[in-house]
Amino acid sequence: MDFLQKLLWFLVAISVLVAAHEFGHFIVARKLGFKVLRFSIGFGRPLLSWRGGPPDHIQYWISMIPLGGYVKMLDEHEGPVVAEERHRAFHQRPVWQRVLVLLAGPGFNFLFAILAYWFIFVTGVQELKPFITHVEEGSVAARAELRAGDEITTIGGQTTLTLESATVRILSEILGDGRIDLTVREPSGATRAVELDVRGRENELTDPPVLFEGLGFRLGDPALTGEVDQGKPADRAGLRPGDLIQSGNGQPIETWRQWVAFLQSKPGETVEVVVLRGDRELTLTATLDSVTVGEKTVGQIGVKPADFVAERRYGVFEALPRAVDETWGVIRFTGSIVAHMVMGEVSLRNMSGPLSIADIAGSAAEAGLISFLRVLAAVSISLGILNLLPIPLLDGGQIVYQIAEWIKGAPLSERAMLLGQQIGIFFVIALTGFAFYNDIVRMLGS
Numbered sequence: 279m280d281f282l283q284k285l286l287w288f289l290v291a292i293s294v295l296v297a298a299h300e301f302g303h304f305i306v307a308r309k310l311g312f313k314v315l316r317f318s319i320g321f322g323r324p325l326l327s328w329r330g331g332p333p334d335h336i337q338y339w340i341s342m343i344p345l346g347g348y349v350k351m352l353d354e355h356e357g358p359v360v361a362e363e364r365h366r367a368f369h370q371r372p373v374w375q376r377v378l379v380l381l382a383g384p385g386f387n388f389l390f391a392i393l394a395y396w397f398i399f400v401t402g403v404q405e406l407k408p409f410i411t412h413v414e415e416g417s418v419a420a421r422a423e424l425r426a427g428d429e430i431t432t433i434g435g436q437t438t439l440t441l442e443s444a445t446v447r448i449l450s451e452i453l454g455d456g457r458i459d460l461t462v463r464e465p466s467g468a469t470r471a472v473e474l475d476v477r478g479r480e481n482e483l484t485d486p487p488v489l490f491e492g493l494g495f496r497l498g499d500p501a502l503t504g505e506v507d508q509g510k511p512a513d514r515a516g517l518r519p520g521d522l523i524q525s526g527n528g529q530p531i532e533t534w535r536q537w538v539a540f541l542q543s544k545p546g547e548t549v550e551v552v553v554l555r556g557d558r559e560l561t562l563t564a565t566l567d568s569v570t571v572g573e574k575t576v577g578q579i580g581v582k583p584a585d586f587v588a589e590r591r592y593g594v595f596e597a598l599p600r601a602v603d604e605t606w607g608v609i610r611f612t613g614s615i616v617a618h619m620v621m622g623e624v625s626l627r628n629m630s631g632p633l634s635i636a637d638i639a640g641s642a643a644e645a646g647l648i649s650f651l652r653v654l655a656a657v658s659i660s661l662g663i664l665n666l667l668p669i670p671l672l673d674g675g676q677i678v679y680q681i682a683e684w685i686k687g688a689p690l691s692e693r694a695m696l697l698g699q700q701i702g703i704f705f706v707i708a709l710t711g712f713a714f715y716n717d718i719v720r721m722l723g724s
Contacts, residue, residue, distance in 0.1 A: 284640025287650070289344050291639045293319060295387065295658050296347040299665070302386025303349045307379045313352035313366035320344045373684040380673045380680070387662030388605060394655040395601035402591030403648055408444035409500045409586050410462075411532045417494020422472045424495055426532070427502050427522040427554070428462040429586075431469065435459070439588050441497050445489075446611050452476060452483050453618055458493075465502060465520040465584070466556055484615075484624040501537040502584040503553075510580020515564035517581055521553040534583045541566060542576035608659050616663060670702030 297319050304317050313334060318324070320341030330336040341347075352359060353368045364370055368379075408430040413419050430438055433447035434454070451458040456477030463469050474493060476483055483492045490496055501523035506512050523531050526540045527549055541549075545568035552561050566577035592600055618624035635657060642649040665673040675698065683689050690698075 280640075283643075284636045287639045287643040288636035290643075291635070291650075291654055291657065292346075293344050294654060295390065295661055296320075298386050298390040298658065299383045299661065300347045300349050302382035302384075302389075303379055306382035307349065307351060310371065310375045310379065311366060312368060312371060312375075312379065313363060314349060315352060316348075316350040318350070319347045321346055321348070369689065373680050376680045377677055380677050383673050384662035384665045387658045387665075388609065390658045391605045391608070391655040391662075392598075392601045394651045394658070395604045396597050398648055398651055398655075399590055399592045399597035399600050399604075400594055401648060402589060403652075404587050404589045405440040405442060406497075406499060407586050407588050408438055408441045408497050409502070410495050411498040411500045412496045414494040418474050418476060418492075419494040422474050424460075424462065424472055424474075425464075427465045427500050430460055430497075431463050432461040433458065439590070444497065446607070448493075449484060449489070450611060450614065452480055453614060453624070456480065465522060480618075480623050484618075496532070498532075499534040499586050500584070501531050501534050502586065503581050504584040505582040507580035507582075510578075511564040511566055512579045512581040515551070515562045515579075516560075517551075517553065517562060517564070517579075518555065520584070521555050521560075524552040524554055524559065526551050534586070541579055545569070545575045545577040547577065605655070605659065608656060609663065612660055612663050616667075669705045670698035671706055672702070675702055 300317065300319065304314060307314055314336050315334075316337040316339060318337075318339035318341050320339070320343050322342040324339040324341050326340040328338050330338065351368045352363060352366055354364070355369065359367050368376065410419075410424055410426055410428045410430070412426055413424050430444050432438060433444060434451050436447060438444040438447055448458055456475065456479070458474040458476065460472040460474070461469055462472055476493070479492065483489055503512075503517055503521045503523070504519055506517055506519060523537050525531055526537070529540060531537050531540060544566055546566060548563060548565045550561060550563055552559060554560075564579055566579055569576055569578050590600075615624055639650070639653050639657075642653040666677075668674045668678045670676070670679075679690060679695070679698065
């Protein structure tokens with residue numbers, strides 16, 4: 279059932295993004311005077327079809343195989359064209375117009391991402407701040423004296439408000455000069471500069487499962503105390519704001535969720551808690567309250583977490599430039615990853631295929647509309663960039679054909695077009711096969 283739900287959300291995601299992509303081709307082609315014969319979401323025979331009105335009576339299809347789509351235009355390469363409509367055929371239009379039509383598909387994928395981020399920012403989204411929850415002994419992070427409880431505030435001189443933006447900035451720094459320059463804020467409020475030197479490890483660290491393991495630290499929700507309720511067990515035991523919980527009854531604790539689960543499992547019990555306060559490690563003893571929540575009795579200590587959640591919410595007009603910035607940032611980052619992959623400087627395991635996208639889309643849909651939209655925005659940007667690659671069969675390859683025709687002053691030969699198609703098919707099959715391989719390896723590894 280879980281697989282079927284994820285498959286359903288994957289098909290929804292692909293259908294939405296393909297519709298946005300193909301609508302870009304469709305609307306720009308019509309505005310520029312191309313004759314459009316058919317607009318199809320999916321491939322194969324139509325499940326649902328209807329015709330538009332005059333003068334073109336365009337066919338609209340929703341087809342059987344929901345893994346793509348296409349816009350079919352009048353083209354003398356695909357059949358006879360009557361003389362009075364020849365000027366509206368694709369290859370008879372000016373080269374610059376053909377290029378605009380081809381660019382419109384990826385362009386609408388980027389536009390979709392902007393609109394999705396705009397809605398997210400207007401609605402409001404809560405995200406974890408980049409707090410360090412664990413540092414591995416002997417690691418790069420340990421040698422740089424990073425510590426659990428530190429909050430990363432800047433990376434490479436740029437402010438990082440969220441865990442996601444910190445991850446992107448870290449990868450960008452690795453792909454730069456291999457030095458990751460951080461500013462961190464300690465629980466006490468003091469700040470300090472830190473440098474992680476990972477030169478020569480670019481290919482290793484850009485493998486998704488290896489990044490933070492290779493750096494030697496984890497990000498998340500730290501077991502860092504905020505406000506302490508007066509008269510409650512935490513107050514009586516001597517817990518103070520800014521204390522970093524290390525363990526409870528000898529059980530290591532890294533995250534706030536682990537801390538809450540530990541407390542809830544021991545209603546009314548006396549527990550021994552080890553905390554880090556500045557450079558001092560203290561052992562405190564607290565007798566927990568016993569509280570009934572619903573039909574369950576849980577333990578409570580009376581302390582709130584530190585503020586490790588950031589909310590991004592903007593007004594209707596302020597959200598638009600924020601959405602453009604977010605989209606542009608993801609485009610630059612994704613484009614950089616693709617370029618470094620081509621040069622062999624980034625692990626090819628970063629490529630994800632349909633199985634990974636289905637899993638991510640399904641999980642995001644379960645988390646709610648905002649999470650699902652964020653996945654759609656990211657995948658839409660990736661789809662736009664992928665289609666701009668100069669590979670025949672993709673929009674980027676077709677653009678190369680049009681520019682070559684403009685330079686040559688005449689259409690390319692049938693032999694050249696056929697060779698390009700064969701090369702394009704090879705690349706598409708190879709990329710798809712490798713993406714599936716990565717998906718299967720991840721599934722077996724999990």
